[in-house]
Amino acid sequence: MKRTRPDSHHRRPWDPGNLRAADRPDRSAARRLAAALLCVAGALGSGCGGQPQALEPAPPRDLALLELMIKLQALHRGMEPVLRSEAHLPQLAEAARGIASLASDPLFEGWVRRPDFQRDPTRFEAFRVHLLDSAQQAAEAAEAGDRERLHRFYAQIDGSCVACHKRYLETY
Numbered sequence: 001m002k003r004t005r006p007d008s009h010h011r012r013p014w015d016p017g018n019l020r021a022a023d024r025p026d027r028s029a030a031r032r033l034a035a036a037l038l039c040v041a042g043a044l045g046s047g048c049g050g051q052p053q054a055l056e057p058a059p060p061r062d063l064a065l066l067e068l069m070i071k072l073q074a075l076h077r078g079m080e081p082v083l084r085s086e087a088h089l090p091q092l093a094e095a096a097r098g099i100a101s102l103a104s105d106p107l108f109e110g111w112v113r114r115p116d117f118q119r120d121p122t123r124f125e126a127f128r129v130h131l132l133d134s135a136q137q138a139a140e141a142a143e144a145g146d147r148e149r150l151h152r153f154y155a156q157i158d159g160s161c162v163a164c165h166k167r168y169l170e171t172y
């Protein structure tokens with residue numbers, strides 16, 4: 001199945017331009033100081049002493065992984081109420097395939113390759129792979145009509161969400 005993705009997913013989150021505002025060194029203060037020094041030296045002539053320089057706008061926080069997480073959440077939540085319904089097995093298989101597809105998104109890799117990411121990326125990648133495996137197994141179980149196996153792998157999907165958040169979300 002070919003996925004169409006919104007443009008934001010083509011951005012590379014580890015590009016310096018996409019770093020979170022709080023993570024970027026504040027160069028604007030240094031630039032203002034440099035401009036003031038040039039003024040004192042008379043190099044700027046009439047440009048000095050007029051309008052105070054506006055602060056540079058803060059770069060937008062990169063929301064690409066968060067957007068992906070919201071899609072993951074919707075698919076995962078959608079499975080829960082129909083998990084025991086035989087009639088919904090095709091829908092459950094499709095949702096699990098969708099989760100597997102999101103778990104393969106390079107945005108995960110990008111998130112830990114940001115230059116300011118100081119933690120151990122190995123565990124993060126292990127949690128992502130665990131999510132991917134669990135979702136693939138859940139999809140296969142649903143396609144095979146094996147509901148007991150589907151429940152087991154649904155629980156494993158859930159476990160990988162929680163495990164990764166517990167370790168990598170400051171807000172957890």
Ligand code: HEC
Nearest residue numbers: 065066069072073076124127128131160161164165168171
């Ligand atoms: C490999 C790590 C990893 C896995 C697995 C993972 N997440 Fe996340 N999740 C994150 C990170 C990192 C963020 C924070 C992203 C940001 O704020 O930029 C996040 C944020 C979220 C948020 C936003 C809530 C908040 O507190 O900021 C939701 C909702 C979410 N994830 C749902 C899920 C669901 C549902 C699953 C499993 C189906 C899942 N995630 C699996 C890493 C993961």
